[in-house]
Amino acid sequence: MTGVQIEIQVIAALVAVSCAIPGVFLVLRKMAMISDAISHAILPGIVIGFLLTGSLNSPFLIILAAITGVVTVALVELLNKTKLVKEDAAIGLVFPMMFSIGVILISKNAGNIHIDTDTVLLGELAFAPFNRLQIAGVDLGPQGAWVMGIIFLLNLVFVVVFFKELKLSTFDAGLAASLGFFPGMVHYALMGIVSITTVGAFDSVGAILVVALMIGPAATAYLITDNLKLMLIYAAAIGIVSAVAGYWTANLLDVSIAGSMATMVGVLFLAVYLFAPAKGLWSIHRRRERQKSEFAQMTLVMHINNHSGMHDDIEERKINHLKRHFLWDDAFIAKVVTRALSAGLLTEKEGVLSLTGKGKRFIEASDALFTSKYHPGFEALRKEFVIFTDG
Numbered sequence: 001m002t003g004v005q006i007e008i009q010v011i012a013a014l015v016a017v018s019c020a021i022p023g024v025f026l027v028l029r030k031m032a033m034i035s036d037a038i039s040h041a042i043l044p045g046i047v048i049g050f051l052l053t054g055s056l057n058s059p060f061l062i063i064l065a066a067i068t069g070v071v072t073v074a075l076v077e078l079l080n081k082t083k084l085v086k087e088d089a090a091i092g093l094v095f096p097m098m099f100s101i102g103v104i105l106i107s108k109n110a111g112n113i114h115i116d117t118d119t120v121l122l123g124e125l126a127f128a129p130f131n132r133l134q135i136a137g138v139d140l141g142p143q144g145a146w147v148m149g150i151i152f153l154l155n156l157v158f159v160v161v162f163f164k165e166l167k168l169s170t171f172d173a174g175l176a177a178s179l180g181f182f183p184g185m186v187h188y189a190l191m192g193i194v195s196i197t198t199v200g201a202f203d204s205v206g207a208i209l210v211v212a213l214m215i216g217p218a219a220t221a222y223l224i225t226d227n228l229k230l231m232l233i234y235a236a237a238i239g240i241v242s243a244v245a246g247y248w249t250a251n252l253l254d255v256s257i258a259g260s261m262a263t264m265v266g267v268l269f270l271a272v273y274l275f276a277p278a279k280g281l282w283s284i285h286r287r288r289e290r291q292k293s294e295f296a297q298m299t300l301v302m303h304i305n306n307h308s309g310m311h312d313d314i315e316e317r318k319i320n321h322l323k324r325h326f327l328w329d330d331a332f333i334a335k336v337v338t339r340a341l342s343a344g345l346l347t348e349k350e351g352v353l354s355l356t357g358k359g360k361r362f363i364e365a366s367d368a369l370f371t372s373k374y375h376p377g378f379e380a381l382r383k384e385f386v387i388f389t390d391g
Helices: 003-028 032-041 043-053 059-081 087-109 117-122 125-130 143-161 163-171 173-178 183-224 228-253 257-275 281-306 319-326 330-342 357-370 377-390
Strands: 132-135 138-142 346-349 352-355
Touching: 003 032, 003 125, 003 138, 003 143, 003 163, 003 183, 003 228, 003 257, 032 043, 032 059, 032 087, 032 183, 043 059, 043 087, 043 183, 059 087, 059 183, 125 138, 125 183, 125 257, 132 143, 138 143, 143 163, 143 183, 163 173, 163 183, 173 183, 183 228, 183 257, 228 257, 257 281, 281 319, 281 330, 281 346, 281 352, 281 357, 319 330, 330 346, 352 357
Parallel strands: none
Antiparallel strands: 132 138, 346 352
């Protein structure tokens, strides 16, 4: 691995972590699309900053871009508060207008300068290591790494210092306001952080990858955990993995690095979306199938109990009678009966089902639940059933 390859991955990892931190709060606030709006709308700020300073490396560009991002959010909210248009429509109106202003400024005043829409949108990580930071003739490494490192520290300090305010205003803005936390101020500070992060990453990765790294890892982490601190850690880790894996995929296939990283973000999200332990589609399917089986077993045990004892009805307890009674197909009946037998709730003799001691104890426990002061509902009964079957 060459030094340039290492530097590209370091820059990409710093961009990923820097984007993941504010991205978590955007996802939780249901403002994912605002990142796309800001990533395009801050173009006028970058162009105006360049025209005023004559340099693409001036920190003044970041300041102006951050201001432009906050203005964009303010305009979106202003339109939304009129109740004449919804937030998504307001975003669709504001950010194309802001981006178009930037494009016009570029074509009018900076047509012969190294600043163009392709650079802003796509970026090129492969060139990032060649833009060096030199002080007094000393090479301190890629400028992009220093810029993103500073932005990462800024984002980290912001979240650590204002964690309580961010958490409360994200989940309950009304309570935050009543406690004097000024949720509006926190909101605009967060938008400023998003703007600074976006413009800092422009030169290295472009707007498209910024949006992918800001929303993808955060959305993926949201499927894994409900703990905010863990979500921040997971989002950062997922972003780093996406960046590194995307780089090596691009290296292997000889394709766009930024495109490969964005693709890896999507691949990781899809994997978690399908197989996450609690919220993945496969897990949800298995949980529903398990609950369906548990409910069927409980129904069967109660049915056998109702036709036992004083009102013993052998015909109702025959396996071949269940299809007519429950309208279950043969395969499902076989599965339910087999599981009830394996759990020790029922016994079978010559095709006739009977309750075991464990099955009777479950009936007694369920009767106690339903005769209690508070109606337990299905979930409490299911938990009781699981206790008996696991036991």
